[in-house]
Amino acid sequence: MTESKVVLITGAAKRIGASIARTFHSNGYKILIHAKNSMLEAKNLCSEFNRVKKNTAVALCADFDSQSETIELANTALSYFGRIDVLINNASMFYPTPLIEAKPTDWDSLFNSNVKAAFFLSQALYPELTKRHGSIINIVDAHVDKPLQNHVLYNMAKSALKSMTKTLSLEMAPRVRVNGISPGAILWPEDLEQKDNEETQSIQKEILDSIPMKRIGSAEDISNLAYFFAENGQYITGQIIKVDGGRSLS
Numbered sequence: 155m156t157e158s159k160v161v162l163i164t165g166a167a168k169r170i171g172a173s174i175a176r177t178f179h180s181n182g183y184k185i186l187i188h189a190k191n192s193m194l195e196a197k198n199l200c201s202e203f204n205r206v207k208k209n210t211a212v213a214l215c216a217d218f219d220s221q222s223e224t225i226e227l228a229n230t231a232l233s234y235f236g237r238i239d240v241l242i243n244n245a246s247m248f249y250p251t252p253l254i255e256a257k258p259t260d261w262d263s264l265f266n267s268n269v270k271a272a273f274f275l276s277q278a279l280y281p282e283l284t285k286r287h288g289s290i291i292n293i294v295d296a297h298v299d300k301p302l303q304n305h306v307l308y309n310m311a312k313s314a315l316k317s318m319t320k321t322l323s324l325e326m327a328p329r330v331r332v333n334g335i336s337p338g339a340i341l342w343p344e345d346l347e348q349k350d351n352e353e354t355q356s357i358q359k360e361i362l363d364s365i366p367m368k369r370i371g372s373a374e375d376i377s378n379l380a381y382f383f384a385e386n387g388q389y390i391t392g393q394i395i396k397v398d399g400g401r402s403l404s
């Protein structure tokens with residue numbers, strides 16, 4: 155029997171990351187679920203997977219504001235199932251930083267979570283991914299090409315992630331493919347989801363009106379493409395695909 159492949163997904167306890175984990179698990183992958191604050195949700199997700207098939211998922215904790223925790227995550231993740239075939243850099247902080255209010259701590263928080271950890275995880279796992287002919291999938295944002303107002307640090311961090319995707323695809327070829335997915339409006343930010351007032355409804359309406367497909371996407375729209383990149387896109391590298399219902403054209 156062939157050994158199962160293994161995927162490490164950062165920020166995977168909930169939302170889009172959890173959907174990516176479900177898609178890979180239902181297709182036979184073993185799952186390394188990284189989380190920071192959401193370890194309870196991560197462990198529950200692992201239990202769900204391990205009930206379907208024993209010893210196929212584990213939750214690992216790391217704060218990407220700590221360089222040592224980031225590197226330790228790569229090492230622990232690799233030792234757990236003894237292999238890693240796919241790294242999915244999904245973790246992210248997202249909040250506005252208007253120019254006059256932005257602080258160095260915001261710079262650190264937004265860059266650490268959106269790009270620095272992705273870089274150092276890619277570096278640490280490069281030898282293993284090379285051995286496995288593996289791939290890296292970076293979750294970017296459709297806004298990198300159409301900046302979101304008042305989010306300069308987030309936009310800059312995601313733009314760096316886009317640039318990293320293209321640059322590393324050259325450096326890691328031919329053994330490792332590196333691709334990106336740029337979601338549009340897929341899930342409302344958690345703070346917006348919790349409020350149900352007129353202001354929230356008007357923000358949501360404005361966004362929906364700007365999407366040619368007139369609806370937000372689903373987490374599965376992202377996870378299906380991630381799985382495609384990992385398993386079917388064997389001649390695709392250095393590409394960043396927008397999944398935004400056409401919003402970037404409008």
Ligand SMILES: NC(=O)c1ccc[n+]([C@@H]2O[C@H](COP(=O)([O-])OP(=O)(O)OC[C@H]3O[C@@H](n4cnc5c(N)ncnc54)[C@H](OP(=O)(O)O)[C@@H]3O)[C@@H](O)[C@H]2O)c1
Nearest residue numbers: 165169170189190191192217218244245246267339340341
């Ligand atoms: N939602 C959308 O519509 C949308 C649109 C465009 C782009 N995206 C991109 O798609 C990806 C997934 O989106 P999402 O909305 O599902 O993400 P999310 O819920 O905003 O964040 C995913 C996870 O990132 C982790 N994280 C944040 N800071 C961290 C840190 N310092 N160290 C370690 N982990 C950290 C958190 O883990 P814990 O909860 O465990 O702390 C969080 O659950 C993100 O890269 C996002 O930028 C999403």
